[in-house]
Amino acid sequence: MSRHVTHLLRHRWQSAVASAIVLALTWHLLSPAAYGAHLGNRYLQLSSSTVGATTTYHLVIDLSTAGPLGSIDVKFCDSSPASPDPCQSPSGFNIKNAVLSGQTGQTGFSISPASTVNDLLLTRPTAPSTVGTVSYTFTGVTNPNAVGTYYVRILTYASTDASGAYSDYGGIAFAINRDLSISAEVPPYLIFCTGIAIPTLNCNSAVGDYINFGELSSARPSVGTSQILSSTNAKSGYNVTLSGTTLTSGNNAITPLISSDVSRPGTAQFGLNLRANASPTSGDEPNGPGSGTPLTGYDAANFFRFVPGDKIIASTKPDEMRRFTASYLVNVPKSQSPGVYVSTVTYICLGNF
Incomplete structure (x- = not known):
């Protein structure tokens, strides 16, 4: 008998994941006024730091001064967080159309119509405030269109329109980056081999492709074995199909078992x-860590069958190495014509990707 050539099917695909790296730095203003206080801890969190992305900004600051609070002015600058340095809008940046989607601590704020593409003014009726943490979330912000470091100036006022003396002040630096793309490959595979023996769960150990039954006798059965090894990461597993012919010698043949049956010497x-x-x-x-199983007709001990085209092994999910031993049975009657009987059996394995 001849074993089927080992099949090893490989395909390739690529999948990509992206991550954005955000750098947030705090910065103290260099020229504090005598009547203002530094904001405490503060940071700006971006849901995406990708160039030009429409994203969400989450601003958190610690108020340092208790007293009346009516407005918070948040300016986005391309070169400095310090006043009175000029504050030019970062190229491509736009916060004018942002939506105030969340606020904690000091609440009741809305976005003033006086806001511009880089100057966001939060306003409310003037009300007392206390020292503590406040936060504001803005959706629909458009990031700058160039990689770089940009700055935020934050000033709080008792007035409702950012006029008059400010109460607290502070600065933040944030970075805009390109996405970092990471690609990885997990190729689909199907490992399959046959041999007279496969001592280890590795196709490199497969040996032999010929079974000799010796002299056939009507008084006793003749048997032989070969082995099959299979594994795949196909989503729906694999199937092994039987192909080949019964034993023949010229025009003479040994009848194959179309229906499963036990050994009957003399038949x-x-x-x-x-x-x-x-x-x-x-x-x-x-045996082996895989879960593939013999199928009906080939899965019962002491019962044998041979129908080309039958699926004889299947796994319904990705499967680790699984080794199967095929046992071949030959019986002949006394009337069987003499000759050298030969058969070629082929096993075909298909992955269900």
């Missing part, structure tokens, strides 16, 4: 199964 029979058998003694149980 023409050719078949196989994939289990450990006691009558006659041959074969082994499937």
